[in-house]
Amino acid sequence: MKFGVIVFPGSNCDRDVAMVTRDLLEQPTRMVWHEERDLSDLDVVIVPGGFSYGDYLRCGAIARFSPAMQATLDHAQRGGMVLGICNGFQVLTEAGLLPGALVRNRDLNFICDRPTLRVERTDFPWTQGYSRNAVITLPIAHGEGCYYADADTLKSLEDQQQVVFRYCTPEGELADAANPNGSLNHIAGICNRQGNVLGMMPHPERASDAMLGNTDGLALFEGLLNAVQAVA
Template structure:
């Protein structure tokens, strides 16, 4: 398995992801500058968190036009895996690989915290190392992380099982009290209909090393790695 991590001016979580894939899991990992276009040898492309191009205009609005992202779109359309984390999720919605949008948090301030979230399904490489209904804890750090979509889009997401992660309480209740940013339906992460593109606001790469006392995010990367080991 080979992993590529897109690096924009303003990315700040690219090395965090590489620390997990290359450092902890010993997976071949390549940093891809935003002007590079050759992703042909890669199995998984990660668009990391941060502030691509300074988040001018709005989050992800400029990144959508980068040469690398055009190649990411082709990579996704070929059925290969794409993971967008935080700013990466925002970019995926900007380019239309995922529906909806990420807008200003409900209380209009930046949130940096660790929050519980529920795994909605476990039959995909992204969540194969979790169990359906499992509550995990991951860090969030965003000012524009409130998932928004029209009612028809929300219905489609729910009907197709495209909501993969949902904010919840520590005991698994999904309600507004357990919603940190006002995301509709407590949505924390979604996939496309094919299941090969995942966008999520929480940071699994920041919860993957036992040295920092939180490892719930490591299972996401391990699940993807395992899926390639068995040829899924």
């Protein structure tokens, strides 16, 4: 499986992701400069965290127009796998690959923490490495991570079971105190209806190396790899 990690001016988590796919999983990985237009050699496109284009206008608003993101749209429409992490999630919503938007955190503060999440779906390649309702811990670091959508969109997400991760207590319960940024319905990550595009604010790549004391994020990457290899 070949991974591509898009690099925008302002990206700062691109090397972290590549470390997981290239060094831990030992999969071919290339860094994709934002001006590239051809992603046909890739199986998985990852839009990493950071501050693409300095977050001018609003997070992800400029990145959506980059040639690499236009190519990512084509990749997704062909059924290719796409993962957006933190700023990457913001970019995916701006580009229309995922519904809703990420807005200022509830308390208007930048949050750097390690919240617990509940895994809502395990029938996607992304999450088959987890058990349903498993509670995992992944780092977050964002100022605009509050998921928002209008009532109809939110209902559709719930009806179609597109919510993949929710912020929760260590016991798996949904409580205001366990919702660090005020996201509607405690949403931490969603997918499109086809399941090939996943966006999430928490950073699985920062919880993948045992040397860091937490490997809860590694199962996401391993699950994807195992799913594709099983089909092949």
